[in-house]
Amino acid sequence: MAMNNFLFAQCVLYFLAFLFSFIAVIPLSENSTDFHGKCLLFTQGVWLSVNATQEREHFAVEEWGPESACRFSVFTGLLSLLVCAVQAWRSVFYLCKGHEDSFFYAFVNLLISSFVVFVIFIASTIVSVGFNMWCEAITEKGTMPNSCEELQAKDLELNLENASFYDQFAIAQFGLWAAWLTWLGITILTFLKVYHNYRQEDLLDSLIQEKEHLIRKSSSHSSMEGERNGMI
Secondary structure: OHHHHHHHHHHHHHHHHHHHHHHHHHHHHHHHHHOOOOEEEEEEEEEEOOOOOOOOOEEEEEEEEOHHHHHHHHHHHHHHHHHHHHHHHHHHHHHHHOOOOOHHHHHHHHHHHHHHHHHHHHHHHHHHHHHHHHHHHHOOOOOOOOOHHHHOOOOOOOOOOOOOHHHHHHHHHHHHHHHHHHHHHHHHHHHHHHHHHHHHHHHHHHHHHHHHHHHHHHHHHHHHHHHHHHHO
């Protein structure tokens, strides 16, 4: 019964991780389409005006962020989706069949979960830090009268669609960090599973050794009785 509860908890966490990863991937993909493949993360730029007396009205990009930053974030979300789908199917199958992972497969799952936790953490950090640098650039570190969220409604004149960039990355950040927390929970459960299997195998080995000891002791006792009877 306890193992069924454990598998059910894993299924729930895999479903949540799949959901949060999906929530992250969609806006990241949409932003890539809106920005024509250019990466908003870590982008640097300044506001320009026609002359010194006029209000700043044109944002000029000095250097676009590395495309690898955005691609890695999307790749991480897709990786999480794929692993969640496979692991959730396995957990449901084992739950329905009443099967249990061996120590080896539980350990492999722990390695996979740990790797996914690591890459999602890196992707989440990249998105959060990179988007913060973009917001600092377009708000000139808060000196602009508009916030980063409000500036998405303003045409930045970059020949791309910037009407939803704040909403897209706010949702993406939520999805990635929520997926990371969920995968952290999955990793903890998987570690407990490995520890449980290790203790079970250790107990089984102890029982086997004790059985062999009792058999040897019984055999020795029988031999001694036989020798005594022979002497009589």
